[in-house]
Amino acid sequence: MGHPNVLYIFTDQQRVDTLRCYGNEQIETPALDGLAADGFVFENAYVSQPVCSPARATMLTGLWPHTAGVPACNVPLRAEVPTFAELLPPEYQTAFMG
Known part of the structure; x- marks a missing residue:
């Protein structure tokens, strides 16, 4: 078995009630629901800190x-x-987008 994947998703001004996996029936979020x-x-x-960059x-x-x-x-x-990505074992591949 390989090492587990780590996917860290940051969104800006995302409320929990905007995702179907948390009960929202009006918005379809199949990819995020599958990950959840x-x-x-x-x-x-x-x-x-409530400000995004910090x-x-x-x-x-x-x-x-x-x-x-x-x-x-x-x-x-x-x-x-x-960052935590740099502290992972060397077999991990890391990237940052956004």
């Missing part, structure tokens, strides 16, 4: 936004700050 059915879904996720930096690094160097929107994560 076969994978792990964070039912209760909290971030340390929140993403926190989730990718495990650091507070100010420690990661991303205190506000449109501030890039410095290349020397390690």
Whole structure:
């Protein structure tokens, strides 16, 4: 058996009630529903910062936004700050889109 796949999807201003897998009957989200059915879904996720860039930096690094160097929107994560993708074993292939 190979290593498990890790797919981390970030959306901006996504509410839980906009996905069918959480009970919305008006919007069809078959791809996300399939991923939710076969994978792990964070039912209760909290971030340390309500602004998107610092929140993403926190989730990718495990650091507070100010420690990661991303205190506000449109501030890039410095290349020397390690992310969880870089801490995975070498057989993992990683990518970031968005």
